[in-house]
Amino acid sequence: MVTHTMPYQSLGQIMKWTAVSFLLGAGTTVAGVEPLDAPVFLEACRNYDNGSAAPEERAICVGYIQGYFSARDDVIRVEELPTSYMRRVIRTRFADNNPEIERVLNGRYCLPDGYALDDMISVVAQQEPGDDIKQAGDVMEKVLEDHFVCEGRRL
Numbered sequence: 001m002v003t004h005t006m007p008y009q010s011l012g013q014i015m016k017w018t019a020v021s022f023l024l025g026a027g028t029t030v031a032g033v034e035p036l037d038a039p040v041f042l043e044a045c046r047n048y049d050n051g052s053a054a055p056e057e058r059a060i061c062v063g064y065i066q067g068y069f070s071a072r073d074d075v076i077r078v079e080e081l082p083t084s085y086m087r088r089v090i091r092t093r094f095a096d097n098n099p100e101i102e103r104v105l106n107g108r109y110c111l112p113d114g115y116a117l118d119d120m121i122s123v124v125a126q127q128e129p130g131d132d133i134k135q136a137g138d139v140m141e142k143v144l145e146d147h148f149v150c151e152g153r154r155l
Contacts (some may be wrong), residue, residue, distance in 0.1 A: 036064060038129040041136035049118075049125040065120055068140050075144070076107035077115075110150040123147060 041064060044057035053061065069075055111120075120143075127139050 036136040074108040
C-alpha cells in the first residue's frame, strides 16, 4: 500500500510550532522547543512583503505577528485612546478595575487608525537582526518601541 502525505502536512507542522512559540513567549523554552529566531522571522516577513513568500513563510510571519498582538495587552488603537479629561473621568468614576478599561488607560503602544497587518509586516521587514535582536519577540519589541509608543508614554 502506498501512503500519500498531505501537501499541507509541513505547513500544519510549521503552524503548530509557531503556535507553540506564541504560547512560550519571548525567552522561554520548554522541552527543547526554541523561540522563533529573528533571522527566520525577518526573512519570512521580507518575502511576504515583496510577494515571494512560500506558504510556510506566510504562516510564520502572519501567524507570529497575530499571536504576538493577541498576547499583548498594552497595544491599543489610537481611536481607543481617551482624552486626558476622559482619563480623569474614568479613573474617578470607574474604580472597579475593569480589565478592558485598564487596558485602554495603560496602553503603551498605539497603532494608527486603519493600520493593517500588511502595514505592520512592511515595518517588520525593514528591521535588521543584531546583538540585541536575536528572537522574533525582540524584533516586535523594537518595532513597537521605535514606531508605536503612544504620545507621552515613552520610557
